[in-house]
Every structure is written in structure tokens, then in C-alpha cells.
Amino acid sequence: MIVLMGLPGSGKGTQGKMLADELDMHLVSTGHLVRLYVTGERRQRMLAGELLDDQEMIDMLEKLLATIDDNKEIILDGFPRTVMQAEWLMEQVKKGRFQLSHVIHLKASEDVVRERLGLRGRLDDKQEVIEERFREYQRLTAPVVDWFKTHGAPLVEVDAERTTTEINDDLHRLLKI
16 A cells, blocks of 8 residues: 655645556545545535545545455555544554555645646635645644654655656655556
């Protein structure tokens, strides 16, 4: 299993798709799952930048993982987003359910990703939503990077302020592909 972390717009989805295609792995994008399966008022709140609570996200991920071929490796894009989710994931690793080979933190400044998000054109990429997602990231997800550092996870940081190709080349070297 590979975990991709980073600010919204840091390249998790792009790099995750490229790696999944190159390595014949399952790409599990929690953002995509949420956009597909969360409806109604809850969806409206999420489009405004609100995250699902930890148990909802874990339950959704569990349902999806139950449908995936066990013989294929997984790339997680956007999970874990909180320390509680990271604790759950590491508990699953300790139980032998998953082998976690890499936690990759795609590091990019808010200015760089703000510019990228402006070009992406998704419904949830409005300026006020972007700012809320940055606040949520700093409050909830940035501490996960530190948590992984102190809990023995195989964390590496990659400069994500470069071109897609440069980042992908770094990931190839890192993953030895």
C-alpha cells in the first residue's frame, strides 16, 4: 500500500492515477468516493469544504476495500486525513491486513496549489471552498504527517512544486520502478 498525502491540488490525484496505471495498482481516491456516494445536504456541506467525520470515512473505505481484489496493491489518495484515521490505518498494518510500503507527502505551498486549483475547474474549487479546505488541511491533516514521523511510518516528502513529469520521475526513483 502507498499513501499519498498533501494539500488539495498538490498532485495526489494526478500522481496516484499515473502510478496506479504504471504499477497496475488500485487507486482509491477518498475525494472521488465522497463525490460519488455522498448526496443531499451532506454533499452540499462537503462542497463547502467540510470533511466527513472519521468513522464515516473509515466505514466508506472499509466497504470499498471489501470489493477490491486482494492480489492487487492499493494506492490511497486522500486517506488518512486525520490522526484518528492514521491510527486506524496503522492498526490495520499491525494486524497484517495491509503492508504499508510508503507514505508520500507531496509538499507544495498554498500559493502554488491555489493557482493549480484555479485551473482545474471542479465545482468544489471555488475560492472560499479552497480556503476552507486549506484551513481543514492545516488543522486536521498536517498533524498526520508529524504523527507518521513519530510512529515509524515509512514517510517521505517530495517537492510537489515542479512539473508532473519531474514529480513522477522522483516517485519512480523512490519506488524503484
